[in-house]
Amino acid sequence: MDGADDVDRVKKKMVFVTVGTTCFDSLVRAVDTEEVRLELSSRGYTDLLIQMGRGSYVPSKVVGQVDPLSSAALQFSGEDGSVSVDYFTFSSSIADYLKSASLVISHAGSGSIFETLRLGKPLIVVVNEDLMDNHQCELADELAERRHLFCCRPRTLRQTLQSMDLESLLPYPPGDAMPVARLINRFLGFPVD
Template identity: 35%
Template sequence: MIVFVTVGSTHFDALLLSVLSTPSLQSLHQKGYTRLVMQSGNSKIEFQALVKDAAKYGLETEIYTFKPTLKEDYDRADMVISHAGSGTILDVLRLHKPMIVVPNTSLLHNHQQELASVLDSQQYLKCATVQNLAALISSFDPKILQTFPDLDAARFRSIVDEEMGFA
């Protein structure tokens, strides 16, 4: 099973280090994950020793900085752990993938926390912190999540038309 971790285009070493911590690696191993793919963005972390730690828990690890698109990684993943960027969240939820988001609270106005909290309360995903990520992975049951509704382009168009005074 594959877990995919993404931090987007920002610098979010705290999330990467949390995923690569012993408690999180143990939790992923106990849940049956065998492959850890990480998009590290602008991270300055030296991953060599941390990858060796992941191997101790049976996790084959791949880490890269950026790709033109993450769709292939989303498609292959059995679960996604991500920063709480709105674009990433929508991309993953539209694929109906189980998702844990960790808001980057260092960002201006803490907008990631607001979005993550609302979607967590609606049971579309689970929201964690870097401190409780391992425990949430351990207790996470994707079956409790609601299926995110598919995009309804006609509805979106009618809302825009109404707002613009065309309807």
């Protein structure tokens, strides 16, 4: 088999991580672990692209190989067990990255959440626990309760990846702003219908 056949056989499945314009080093650190790369590889993901924003933590820019002696890794890994990792700070638009992603791991910013849901991409929202008066947490928890996305904290990302069932996610109904309006009204203390 020649190299071209190998490339055709291995379809890229990219995980796109975005922290928006903020500093969310704990999310970048959480995805920049061998355990998370192993879990992503076991689910068939081949590439990890991290948009790190204003953060100071610089992720590993490597191609990580899964240990061939780990029976658990080989049991689940459909390809060669590697996950390519790359990163950047900012882009004028992340729309193309979101479109090409097979899975999105995002901070809890409403713009990133709704753009990803609009595209119908599986989404894990990671809540930044360092923010005061974290209204983003309420939005993410509500959408997770409605099964539109998965929600976790940086320290529980690996467990969320291990237990996530992408088939259990429900599409977010486009153009239906009432659930969000009710959530905002409840948060602001206004009467909810």
